[in-house]
Amino acid sequence: MNSGIEIDTVAVNPLSSEERADLEESLKRCSEETRNAVFEFRETGRVSLLPGIVIGLIERFLEPEVRPKLRSSDDSIRLVDDLRIDSLTMMEIVVLVEEALDISIDNQELRDLRTLDDVSCFIDAKTKGLPLPQRGRLFGIEAIGAAVPHRPPFLFLNEARVENDTAVGAYTITGEEDFLGGHFPGNPIMPASIMLEALGQLAVFHLVTTQKNGMGSVVDSSKVLFTSVEAVRCQRICLPGETLTLRVKLKHIRHPLAMFEGKITVNGESAAWAEEICLTFDWVGVAGAR
Amino acid sequence: MPRVFITGLGYICSIGNDQGTVVRNLRNLKHGMALFPPVNVPDSPVKVVAPVRGFEVDSLDQEDWTYPARYKIRRQTIRSFSPHVLYAYCSLVQAIENAQLEEVDISNKETGIYTASGGSIRFIYHHLRRMEKRGVMRCNPLNIISSIAGTLSFNLVSHFKIQGASTGFASACASSGHAMGFAYDEIQRGRQQRMFVVGAEDCNFESVVPFCGMRALSLSRDPFRASRPFDRTRDGFVSSGGAVTVVLESEEEVERRGVPVYGEMVGWGQASDGHNVAISHPEGRGLESAMLRALEDAGIQPDRIEYINAHAPSTPIGDRSEVKAIRRVFDPGEIRPMISSTKALTGHGLSLSSVLEAALCLSALRHGFVPGSAHIRQLMSEAEGLNIIRQTVNATPTYILSNSSGFGGANTSLVFRHV
Numbered sequence: 001m002n003s004g005i006e007i008d009t010v011a012v013n014p015l016s017s018e019e020r021a022d023l024e025e026s027l028k029r030c031s032e033e034t035r036n037a038v039f040e041f042r043e044t045g046r047v048s049l050l051p052g053i054v055i056g057l058i059e060r061f062l063e064p065e066v067r068p069k070l071r072s073s074d075d076s077i078r079l080v081d082d083l084r085i086d087s088l089t090m091m092e093i094v095v096l097v098e099e100a101l102d103i104s105i106d107n108q109e110l111r112d113l114r115t116l117d118d119v120s121c122f123i124d125a126k127t128k129g130l131p132l133p134q135r136g137r138l139f140g141i142e143a144i145g146a147a148v149p150h151r152p153p154f155l156f157l158n159e160a161r162v163e164n165d166t167a168v169g170a171y172t173i174t175g176e177e178d179f180l181g182g183h184f185p186g187n188p189i190m191p192a193s194i195m196l197e198a199l200g201q202l203a204v205f206h207l208v209t210t211q212k213n214g215m216g217s218v219v220d221s222s223k224v225l226f227t228s229v230e231a232v233r234c235q236r237i238c239l240p241g242e243t244l245t246l247r248v249k250l251k252h253i254r255h256p257l258a259m260f261e262g263k264i265t266v267n268g269e270s271a272a273w274a275e276e277i278c279l280t281f282d283w284v285g286v287a288g289a290r
Numbered sequence: 291m292p293r294v295f296i297t298g299l300g301y302i303c304s305i306g307n308d309q310g311t312v313v314r315n316l317r318n319l320k321h322g323m324a325l326f327p328p329v330n331v332p333d334s335p336v337k338v339v340a341p342v343r344g345f346e347v348d349s350l351d352q353e354d355w356t357y358p359a360r361y362k363i364r365r366q367t368i369r370s371f372s373p374h375v376l377y378a379y380c381s382l383v384q385a386i387e388n389a390q391l392e393e394v395d396i397s398n399k400e401t402g403i404y405t406a407s408g409g410s411i412r413f414i415y416h417h418l419r420r421m422e423k424r425g426v427m428r429c430n431p432l433n434i435i436s437s438i439a440g441t442l443s444f445n446l447v448s449h450f451k452i453q454g455a456s457t458g459f460a461s462a463c464a465s466s467g468h469a470m471g472f473a474y475d476e477i478q479r480g481r482q483q484r485m486f487v488v489g490a491e492d493c494n495f496e497s498v499v500p501f502c503g504m505r506a507l508s509l510s511r512d513p514f515r516a517s518r519p520f521d522r523t524r525d526g527f528v529s530s531g532g533a534v535t536v537v538l539e540s541e542e543e544v545e546r547r548g549v550p551v552y553g554e555m556v557g558w559g560q561a562s563d564g565h566n567v568a569i570s571h572p573e574g575r576g577l578e579s580a581m582l583r584a585l586e587d588a589g590i591q592p593d594r595i596e597y598i599n600a601h602a603p604s605t606p607i608g609d610r611s612e613v614k615a616i617r618r619v620f621d622p623g624e625i626r627p628m629i630s631s632t633k634a635l636t637g638h639g640l641s642l643s644s645v646l647e648a649a650l651c652l653s654a655l656r657h658g659f660v661p662g663s664a665h666i667r668q669l670m671s672e673a674e675g676l677n678i679i680r681q682t683v684n685a686t687p688t689y690i691l692s693n694s695s696g697f698g699g700a701n702t703s704l705v706f707r708h709v
Contacts, residue, residue, distance in 0.1 A: 022424070061365075086366075088370075089366070091431035095428055095429075095430070099424075
């Protein structure tokens with residue numbers, strides 16, 4: 001994904017020989033391909049080099065066993081949970097990216113970079129000097145709780161972000177969930193039904209934060225109910241300590257029905273998929289539909 | 291009150307990177323000095339250092355470092371190390387093995403760690419140079435935590451998942467003596483069952499050469515003679531670095547685990563000179579008080595001490611002050627404990643020295659010898675009549691006293707007992 005504006009090259013400041021030597025030193029642990037791409041970018045300003053550079057710079061800081069995930073071409077890969085990048089490593093990456101691409105990144109901008117996709121969109125806009133992509137505000141658990149009727153221990157979202165017809169959320173399985181005691185004793189596995197529930201909750205969140213009717217009424221969160229789900233596949237068991245990356249996309253909506261598709265990944269691997277999650281809803285101030 | 295035993299030791303120092311080598315060199319009075327290439331520059335009058343061997347840590351990039359293959363350290367761990375943190379890590383791994391500790395024994399609320407180091411002047415210097423050159427926002431994000439004096443604690447506590455007490459001590463060459471003393475107190479007071487005490491220092495151009503300005507270092511070019519405590523011609527200390535870890539445990543833990551002990555720590559004392567920012571009191575008043583307090587804490591008379599491991603760094607003033615203090619505490623006519631300074635062999639490891647010397651005393655105790663004070667050709671006149679042993683003596687002293695003195699006139703004295 002990019003900013004949508006076609007720019008092939010950007011202006012670059014030529015490297016002095018001293019800067020070049022410093023940069024070579026800083027990049028010495030990157031792959032040769034990455035090093036060459038950085039120097040080519042600093043000469044030509046060709047933006048098509050950027051995605052590869054950014055991946056290459058991140059890769060340099062990863063423990064060998066998580067490196068293959070970076071190349072799995074799944075944009076929803078999460079920097080912290082999936083690639084085990086802690087905030088200090090993030091800072092190391094930022095300093096190297098800044099130096100390699102001759103840009104500056106401030107703390108505020110960093111806060112919203114959660115996935116590889118966030119990073120590539122951000123770097124793309126930053127180097128082109130374009131406004132940063134408005135990725136939709138990231139909601140934490142309190143804000144989610146204020147929007148949806150679900151509450152712990154039956155709220156399965158730690159964070160969520162809405163962008164147009166899509167909502168992306170995350171839930172980390174703590175291992176403390178009550179039901180894991182019985183599902184299964186001594187062998188806790190996240191129930192598939194709860195994973196579908198989490199997708200449903202994310203869909204509710206999307207609905208109540210985005211939809212308005214012609215009269216300007218918003219969705220009444222107490223009147224959203226699950227009606228059906230079609231074509232479900234579970235591809236992977238999910239265990240305590242793992243983070244579910246949840247994604248729902250609104251397929252169509254016509255009062256009182258809203259249809260979403262949903263997908264869950266863990267560590268970049270598909271965990272579950274639902275073709276049609278159907279919710280009924282009603283507007284604030286309107287008598288209940290059922 | 292709970293008794294406190296020593297159950298594990300780990301060494302990375304100028305006379306060896308494992309206990310076997312250290313004991314062999316200590317017994318045979320083989321020193322660790324060498325002409326040190328990093329200080330071999332025209333304007334450095336100092337040539338001899340007691341370096342750490344087997345580690346290549348000159349690069350400012352930790353991923354370039356090489357170190358003995360038995361230690362495996364991940365990038366995410368080593369990235370916040372300065373050289374002395376690497377030494378400390380290795381000494382702690384050794385001490386854990388030596389004390390036969392399992393992971394559950396290390397990471398619990400009853401196990402703590404006290405550390406002593408002066409930080410890494412080298413890393414601070416180079417990080418600030420990078421900041422000047424490339425700008426404030428291009429600082430290495432780990433520059434502070436890898437270099438300031440607390441870096442030992444930050445790294446070791448997080449890596450070894452220590453959950454009990456942790457802090458660092460900064461009293462220069464008495465730092466790890468304070469760490470030993472307060473670790474002993476933690477166990478005696480029942481606050482902790484087990485304490486790691488780790489002392490460590492870098493050993494590089496930046497850790498050595500700044501002492502030139504105060505004329506504290508030996509200018510000898512002879513590695514076999516440069517460090518000669520109690521010798522009439524002594525001309526300054528020989529700088530060293532490395533790391534040592536000592537494991538202290540309560541009697542209860544020792545019994546529960548059924549492990550052998552090196553000895554018992556039975557008391558300690560500290561006192562200050564209140565005299566000068568760098569020079570020890572000419573009469574050794576602070577050190578005298580520290581020794582008396584240590585004996586009182588141990589509940590023994592001076593005549594019970596059979597061996598004193600002196601601080602004696604081979605400086606003209608320091609050795610003289612200590613000799614005077616020892617004379618007053620141990621009337622030389624009546625009480626003649628053996629005395630030696632192992633700094634003749636190891637050099638002076640600054641914050642590391644006190645815990646290093648405590649460990650050397652305990653290793654020697656286990657192997658039934660008392661190390662001699664090497665490199666004395668002519669004994670300083672002030673030490674006439676004291677039993678400064680020049681050769682290793684086969685003996686197992688019941689009580690041992692180990693002294694340390696630091697800048698600002700900080701003094702510590704530790705008492706160990708053979709069990």
